[in-house]
Amino acid sequence: MATIEIRNLTKQFGAVQVLKGIDLAIDDRDFTVLLGPSGCGKSTLLNIIAGLEHQTAGQIMVDGTDISPLPPDKRRLAMVFQSYALYPTMTVRKNIDFGLRVAGLPRAEIKERVRVTAELLQITDLLDRTPARLSGGQRQRVAIGRALARRASVYLFDEPLSNLDAKLRNDMRIEIRQLHEDLGATAVYVTHDQVEAMTLATRIALMNAGRIEQYAEPQDIYDRPETLFAASFIGSPKMNLIPGTIRLADGVPVFDTGSDRISLAHYPFRLAPEDGMPATLGVRPEDVAPDAQGIVARHRLNEPHGADTLAWFTYGETNLSARLEPVAARALGAQATLGFNLHKLSLFDPKTERRL
Amino acid sequence: MTTQPNLAMRNWNQRVGRTALYLVLILACVAYLVPLVVMVMTSLKTAGEVQPGTIFMWPENPSFDAWIKAWSQACIGLDCRGIRVGFWNSVMIWVPSLILSILAGAILGFALSRWQTRHAGLILGLVLFGAFIPLQVVIYPLIKMAANLGLYNSFAGIVVVHIIFGLPVLTLIFSNFYVGIPVELINAARVDGAGFFRIFFGILLPMSRNILIVALVLQGTGIWNDYIVGVSFGTPDIYPMTVKLQTLVGSQFGEKEYNVNMAATLLTSLPPLLLYLVSGRYFVRGITSGAVKG
Incomplete structure (x- = not known):
């Protein structure tokens, strides 16, 4: 049971401002993923929550109390590190119970917790080995076990899967998800891998250049990106972005690309659109398909992925991608007429880069 | 063509280099070891044997008497309890x-x-x-x-x-x-x-x-x-x-x-x-x- 509330948090390294006023309210039992490109400040934010670094200003409230003045050993959090950070001279058992011994728990309790944790992570037969004699995946399990045994109310993960190979990463992802659901603790997880973020998070805090661009459920961010950055960072390949102008034809808004017009009749504008307003239209590759009516684009190449094929087009100066059935993609000629799913468009103001 | 003599030449050079290296190493060892050997030999001699000053002679009747004396009987100042x-x-x-x-x-x-x-x-x-x-x-x-x-x-x-x-x-x-x-x-x-x-x-x-x-x-x-x-x-x-x-x-x-x-x-x-x-x-x-x- 824990809520985390971060208030106007800033961090300055000399002249460089790494965090520029972070506000974030994480609910109890939330699995929040801090996602962003390297250098966006996500690891710094996690380290500040853990107490391993100090903020320049701002507060971190856990269950309503400010933990900022506390050193890391008094914060009662658990953390999993990218490099696993297992104590090399200790056996797996000692690694797991180190924190419990430090906390001075009774011996029987420690034994029981180690047993339960080891069973949960299926590392019981590794308990008497040292970290040097474990594989990467086993080390990661032990690192997670060490955090779990603490039974903390807040778990912090610093890119815990990035040193594993692809297959193992997928397995561990599912396992972490399952563990979180079973334990019902609050988790903050840092990654630069959007697939990891989409699959693990109950909510994603998308970060860029020391700010939070959007904090929402994964599907929300995917469907309704709040900023141009969110639109291009989430999704692989990124959302198609087409520059143009908004026109009002008899009061009905349309998007004018210069050569074509796309109806915006279904777009939920936040403020009434004005005629002649510059805008950027965003559409996901899976919402683009060959259609009898639509824009005419030059087909460049197909990129087969097995389940579907990405078809790449050039439209004016912009590149467009469409996620198509393999059969449909093979049938494409040099020119194609493409239609968009008009219910799933995004519109951005190119100046403020925010959603319209 | 010309590879063979070159190879032989290189082998020869290598051998000369090795020999010189070992020569230097042996000389260094001797320089460090001779004083030590003399010390050990002298310490195993009796008082009479030491007098002539023939430091490179092997002790006639090696004994640890000097060691025992140094350890427990030698007089240092007025204190004769040894080192x-x-x-x-x-x-x-x-x-x-x-x-x-x-x-x-x-x-x-x-x-x-x-x-x-x-x-x-x-x-x-x-x-x-x-x-x-x-x-x-x-x-x-x-x-x-x-x-x-x-x-x-x-x-x-x-x-x-x-x-x-x-x-x-x-x-x-x-x-x-x-x-x-x-x-x-x-x-x-x-x-x-x-x-x-x-x-x-x-x-x-x-x-x-x-x-x-x-x-x-x-x-x-x-x-x-x-x-x-x-x-x-x-x-x-x-x-x-x-x-x-x-x-x-x-x-x-x-x-x-x-x-x-x-x-x-x-x-x-x-x-x-x-x-x-x-x-x-x-x-x-x-x-x-x-x-x-x-």
């Missing part, structure tokens, strides 16, 4: 100095390299500055201070001086070693609830075996071979073995018992020698690991 008095004094100085100075250096090294200590760089710089101050320069004020603190002419006083003068180099060695340890390891322990000393004793110290042995050998030989601290801060009652040896060997009275002197000298140099033999392998490993990581 063993000095040996035990040295042990009394050696053991606490070694343990405490290495521990202090390791803790300071950790605090200055892997802990968020304010002005760590400045402090390290100041500590290292100490490495460039010769003991002789500050010995007079140090003796005055020791006397004022009641530490003059006590084992504790000598130990404290050894700790202080070991600190610069030891701090450097340990902070260099600990810089090579990932910060995440320390961070993991901090999140696990451990404080400074818990992390130091529970996690870092067990990882420091190689560097501890380097420190042990450096400090072990340094402190055992010390002369100036022992002679300046003590009186004959607590003089370490080196001072006793100097008194014995340098005595101007009576017949010079070279065999006893040699035996006493060998006895005095034995502990550091044993230290090297026991830990040599780890010593080299520790030095290289420090060099690569530091």
Whole structure:
């Protein structure tokens, strides 16, 4: 049971401002993923929550109390590190119970917790080995076990899967998800891998250049990106972005690309659109398909992925991608007429880069 | 075509190079070993045999009489209990100095390299500055201070001086070693609830075996071979073995018992020698690991 509330948090390294006023309210039992490109400040934010670094200003409230003045050993959090950070001279058992011994728990309790944790992570037969004699995946399990045994109310993960190979990463992802659901603790997880973020998070805090661009459920961010950055960072390949102008034809808004017009009749504008307003239209590759009516684009190449094929087009100066059935993609000629799913468009103001 | 003669030429050159190399090595060995061999031979001779001055002659009846005399009967000043008095004094100085100075250096090294200590760089710089101050320069004020603190002419006083003068180099060695340890390891322990000393004793110290042995050998030989601290801060009652040896060997009275002197000298140099033999392998490993990581 824990809520985390971060208030106007800033961090300055000399002249460089790494965090520029972070506000974030994480609910109890939330699995929040801090996602962003390297250098966006996500690891710094996690380290500040853990107490391993100090903020320049701002507060971190856990269950309503400010933990900022506390050193890391008094914060009662658990953390999993990218490099696993297992104590090399200790056996797996000692690694797991180190924190419990430090906390001075009774011996029987420690034994029981180690047993339960080891069973949960299926590392019981590794308990008497040292970290040097474990594989990467086993080390990661032990690192997670060490955090779990603490039974903390807040778990912090610093890119815990990035040193594993692809297959193992997928397995561990599912396992972490399952563990979180079973334990019902609050988790903050840092990654630069959007697939990891989409699959693990109950909510994603998308970060860029020391700010939070959007904090929402994964599907929300995917469907309704709040900023141009969110639109291009989430999704692989990124959302198609087409520059143009908004026109009002008899009061009905349309998007004018210069050569074509796309109806915006279904777009939920936040403020009434004005005629002649510059805008950027965003559409996901899976919402683009060959259609009898639509824009005419030059087909460049197909990129087969097995389940579907990405078809790449050039439209004016912009590149467009469409996620198509393999059969449909093979049938494409040099020119194609493409239609968009008009219910799933995004519109951005190119100046403020925010959603319209 | 021309490859064959070239190859033969290279082989020939290589052989000449090798021979020259071994020649130099053998000469170096001889230069170091001959005095030692002479010492051992002399110490095994009887007093009568020593007199003619034929130092390269093999002892006729090798015996350990001189060793026994040096250890337990030789007169140093008016004290005729042999060099063993000095040996035990040295042990009394050696053991606490070694343990405490290495521990202090390791803790300071950790605090200055892997802990968020304010002005760590400045402090390290100041500590290292100490490495460039010769003991002789500050010995007079140090003796005055020791006397004022009641530490003059006590084992504790000598130990404290050894700790202080070991600190610069030891701090450097340990902070260099600990810089090579990932910060995440320390961070993991901090999140696990451990404080400074818990992390130091529970996690870092067990990882420091190689560097501890380097420190042990450096400090072990340094402190055992010390002369100036022992002679300046003590009186004959607590003089370490080196001072006793100097008194014995340098005595101007009576017949010079070279065999006893040699035996006493060998006895005095034995502990550091044993230290090297026991830990040599780890010593080299520790030095290289420090060099690569530091």
